Amino acid sequence: MTHEPLSEEIETWLLDQALDDPDILLLFGDLCLRLHAIGVPLERAALSWPTLHPLFQAEQIYWRLGEEAELFQFRHDAERSKDFEKSPFKHVLVNRLDRLRRKLEGPEKHLDFPVLQELHDKGFTDYLLTATRFRVAEVDGFRGGDSGLMASWSTTRPGGFSDGDLQALSRVQKVFAVACHAAIQKRVMVNLADAYLGATAAKRALKGDVRRGDGETIRAVVWHSDLRGSTRLSNEMDPADYLDLLKTYYDCTAQAVIDEGGEILEFIGDAVLAIFPIRGDTGGPEAVRAAVRAMEKALDLREAWIGAAPEEARERMNFSIAMSMGEVMFGNIGVPTRLTFSAIGTAVNKVARLDELSKTLGRMVLVTREVAQVEPDRWISVGPQSLRDFDRGIELFTRACARDAFVPIAAAAG
Numbered sequence: 001m002t003h004e005p006l007s008e009e010i011e012t013w014l015l016d017q018a019l020d021d022p023d024i025l026l027l028f029g030d031l032c033l034r035l036h037a038i039g040v041p042l043e044r045a046a047l048s049w050p051t052l053h054p055l056f057q058a059e060q061i062y063w064r065l066g067e068e069a070e071l072f073q074f075r076h077d078a079e080r081s082k083d084f085e086k087s088p089f090k091h092v093l094v095n096r097l098d099r100l101r102r103k104l105e106g107p108e109k110h111l112d113f114p115v116l117q118e119l120h121d122k123g124f125t126d127y128l129l130t131a132t133r134f135r136v137a138e139v140d141g142f143r144g145g146d147s148g149l150m151a152s153w154s155t156t157r158p159g160g161f162s163d164g165d166l167q168a169l170s171r172v173q174k175v176f177a178v179a180c181h182a183a184i185q186k187r188v189m190v191n192l193a194d195a196y197l198g199a200t201a202a203k204r205a206l207k208g209d210v211r212r213g214d215g216e217t218i219r220a221v222v223w224h225s226d227l228r229g230s231t232r233l234s235n236e237m238d239p240a241d242y243l244d245l246l247k248t249y250y251d252c253t254a255q256a257v258i259d260e261g262g263e264i265l266e267f268i269g270d271a272v273l274a275i276f277p278i279r280g281d282t283g284g285p286e287a288v289r290a291a292v293r294a295m296e297k298a299l300d301l302r303e304a305w306i307g308a309a310p311e312e313a314r315e316r317m318n319f320s321i322a323m324s325m326g327e328v329m330f331g332n333i334g335v336p337t338r339l340t341f342s343a344i345g346t347a348v349n350k351v352a353r354l355d356e357l358s359k360t361l362g363r364m365v366l367v368t369r370e371v372a373q374v375e376p377d378r379w380i381s382v383g384p385q386s387l388r389d390f391d392r393g394i395e396l397f398t399r400a401c402a403r404d405a406f407v408p409i410a411a412a413a414g
Contacts, residue, residue, distance in 0.1 A: 007168040010034050011175045018179035028061050029069035040165045041157040048150045088113050088129050089150050100129040126160025128153045132177035149177050220275040221291045221325045224351035225253040227270040228318035256297040260290045265343055275343055288374040295321050322354035325370040353387040363398045372397035
């Protein structure tokens with residue numbers, strides 16, 4: 001049986017998708033259904049590709065007839081799966097094959113991988129794996145990472161795939177790869193923009209706000225945290241140990257901000273500048289509560305680290321957290337050929353001055369009245385304070401519990 005006229009329709013559909021903005025998960029699920037509808041007896045399929053992402057090294061989609069396609073992501077720091085090491089995917093990848101077929105029944109049965117035995121035991125009769133290679137993110141002579149697609153196709157039909165089925169899958173494979181190439185390029189672009197700009201700034205950049213001065217005035221809770229004694233520590237510690245300390249500090253502070261919905265704007269040396277945008281006219285309390293949750297999480301992680309660290313190392317994990325609230329200008333600053341998304345304004349300047357003052361007052365946490373008044377029982381006043389470059393003093397608050405220990409003044413420089 002030949003599927004040629006109908007597979008040509010699928011190719012045309014895939015080309016239309018490539019010119020649009022395809023979602024790879026929906027695209028693969030739709031493709032499998034369309035192939036099944038023209039008579040290709042698919043009951044199971046899988047699609048895999050490497051990706052550029054700070055957390056994940058590869059992504060994979062599984063589809064089964066009668067079920068929605070599912071996306072799985074595999075972390076960089078995860079141990080390589082024993083299943084992958086013994087899989088047809090690994091064999092095709094290492095040997096740079098374009099195709100691998102295995103009969104799962106009859107005299108030609110060849111179950112040389114564990115997954116094939118599993119499929120045989122579940123009643124599958126034929127297995128085909130196809131691979132198409134391409135490059136991702138190659139710009140102006142800078143070569144991106146090797147990428148490509150590997151897809152497996154399985155059937156339970158007695159006798160397996162026919163020659164017509166195999167021809168249809170082969171015809172569709174490269175056209176499908178063209179459509180997926182566009183989708184994967186987009187995923188890479190969004191992943192990298194999110195990692196280096198933050199989610200809000202990434203969305204603005206990707207929608208075209210890329211000129212110097214593009215931006216908007218928003219209300220936000222502004223967060224500033226800083227590792228105490230960093231200059232001294234960097235001079236005294238082994239570089240590798242100091243980098244490990246910085247990683248832990250960022251896990252305490254920056255990750256806590258991200259976990260609670262905040263946006264990291266900049267890493268300024270070892271300082272973290274972030275915002276919690278205020279959504280709508282009444283969103284201030286929600287933004288403050290999110291920022292306070294991030295603060296509590298950061299301090300919990302600090303205490304856990306100190307509890308497990310050697311006594312001589314415990315004073316290393318001292319950091320300040322300052323928070324204010326107000327309007328900030330959020331947008332592009334820099335020169336026309338080198339821009340960054342950041343925030344400027346009084347609220348931003350204020351948290352920087354609060355951080356300076358925390359050294360003098362010996363408090364880990366300082367916030368303005370606008371932050372403290374949302375949950376007043378959490379805070380106690382430290383009275384009116386003068387801030388550098390501000391004409392009038394303002395009342396500041398610190399945490400109303402013993403856990404807000406003084407930062408040792410000896411460790412405050414840096």
